[in-house]
Amino acid sequence: MSEQLVIGIIKDALTTALYLSAPFLVVSLVLGLLISIFQASTQIQEQTLTFVPKLVAVAAIGLLLGSWMLTQLMSFTERIFQLISNIVH
Template identity: 70%
Template sequence: MTEQMVIGILKDAMYTSLKLSAPFLGVAIVLGLLISIFQATTQIQEQTLTFVPKLIGISVVGLLLGSWVLHSIMEFTQRIFTMISNIVQ
């Protein structure tokens, strides 16, 4: 296993993890911003007000993008196993 191959695997792993986490983080950030604006304008400082909408939003994104996430993880795993089989040969 060469140094270039290890760097390629790490780069692929980081890219895949960023690609898969971006929709969830984006929804959480947007909902958090909207809720904080709402809290600032109404002066309601309830802690559960920020948690429940984020939880619901992330759950909806998970339901909508679940198959895409699973497909992407399976592709990454197949690439890793293909690399392992090429090293063994």
């Protein structure tokens, strides 16, 4: 197993993790920013006001993009198994 192969595997794993987590992080960040602007302008300082909408939005993203995420994860797993079978032979 060469260094290039290990670096390639790590790069592929990090890229896949970034692709899978990005929708959740972006939606949570944008929604949190909008809610904090709303709280600052109305001076409502309720902690649950930030938590519940983020939870609902993240759950919705999980439901909407779940099949795409599963496809990406299965593709990564197939690539890893292909590499393992090439190393064994």
